Amino acid sequence: MLPARNKHITIASLSKNFLLLKSLLLWLAPLILAGCGTSDSSSKSMFTIPAKDHAVYEQLLAEPETKIRYIKSFDLTTLACREVWPENPDDVRSILVFIHGTATQSRLYLPLADTLKKNNIATVLLDLRGHGLSGGERGDVPSIDxxxxxxxxxxxSIRNAYPGKKIILGGHSLGAGLCLKFVEFFSSRKKLYTPPDAMILMSGGFLMSKDCDSSEASRLRDYQNGRSFAKIDAMDIALYFPAGYFGIHPKSIEVLLPTEDSAVARAVKQGLFTTKYSVQFFLASFPFEPRLTYRKLKFPVLLVAGKQDELMRTCDAIYSYEKLHEPNKELFLVSEANHTNIIWLSAGAIAEWINGLETEMDSN
Incomplete structure (x- = not known):
């Protein structure tokens, strides 16, 4: 029989680990069931670079650095933010703080920022710790929070630097999941939580629908045949919880990139990607209870999805839109967009939506 105190600690630890395991399985299950996670090193990347997009990637590699803001986080890790502002900053009313997806960094989102700039909207592109110009261990985090x-x-930091501006929080793919996790974690901590004025979830952060159009399921199945999002080391994942007690976080998930493309190969050579991740990083990125978190979104929300997305189903985006309790909500489905080029193909519509919000605020 365990002493009462130790018994309490053990039960609490098991409960916490069950919640973490549930969250992990919620994230990994769609990847594994869809064929997106593999232990086969010969699998091709889920992602491809259409010929029409190649010039965009080449331009991004040649793009000079924009204004960089460095912020010290709670553990003194340096966070880098690329800032893109219109010519007359005093006229700017809204700032989009945007979080990138898995493997990449803020540089990929400059086309979005450039479009918003032309529409008098400022953009702050955050490099997550361990990515881009930010500090921190690549592909890992010290804690789940x-x-x-x-x-x-x-x-x-952005609010303090630019008082009076509306702050919109947005994210793409994993970054969208992190936007939701931010709300989940802090909304109950009232003294620490200042909600954003609006939120944009792009190609991620969607609830899974049980009912999906068979033609879309067939499209994804046919495309994903022989392809994978990541190479997963199942043994390392199984060892996550026991190893975690000793502060060891094996990087058991390796994102597969389309390195047959010359621009991607050059970016990999330049160290612009982060591809190897610990389980802990993904647990730190996604909400434990996404459905409950949706009920806490009490501000305008824009969902953006591509009809040619290699990973996400548009039926999930539609279902998520229907489940939003917030009346000020919008869903953009972009016909020709895949998981990546939606960043620039949806930029004009996003700018229009943000400017529409500003008009609504004026009338209220």
Whole structure:
């Protein structure tokens, strides 16, 4: 029989680990069931670079650095933010703070920022710790609350630097999941939580629908045949919880990139990607209870999805839109967009939506 105190600690630890395991399975299950996770090193990347997009990637590699803001996080890790402002900053009313997806960094989102700039909207592109110009160990986090604390500190820093501006929080893919996790974690901590004025979830952060059009399921199945999002080491994942007690986080998930493309190969050579991740990083990125979190979104929300997305189903985006309790909500489905080029193909519509919000605020 365990002493009462130790018994309490053990039960609490098991409960916490069950919640973490549930969250992990919620994230990994769609990847594994869809064929997106593999232990086969010969699998091709889920992603491809259409010929029409190649010039965009080449331009991004040649793009000079924009204004960089460096922020010290709670553990003194340096967070880098690319800032893109219109010519007359005093006329700017809204700032989009945007979080990138898995493997990449803020540089990929400059086309979005450039479009918003032309529409008198400022953009702050955050490099997550371990990515881009930010500090921190590549592909890992020291704790499950590290990323949401980074986001809160970033938002507070931008608010303090630019008082009076509306702050919109947005994210792409994993970054969208992190936006939701930020709300999940801090909304009950009233003294620490200042909600954003609006939120944009792009190609991620969607609830899974049980009912999906068979033609879409067939499209994804046919495309994903022989392809994978990541190479997963099942043994390392099984060892996550026991190893975690000793502060060891094996990087058991390796994102597969389309390195047959010359621009991607050059970016990999230049160290612009982060591809190897610990389980802990993904647990730190996604909400434990996404459905409950949706009920806490009490501000305007824009969902953006591509009809040619290699990973996400548009039926999930539609279902998520229907489940939003917030009346001020919008869904954009972009016909020709895949998981990546939606960043620039949806930029004009996003700018229009943000400017529409500003008009609504004027009339209220």
């Amino acid at each position: 590290a990323l949401v604390r980074d986001v809160r500190i970033t938002l507070d």
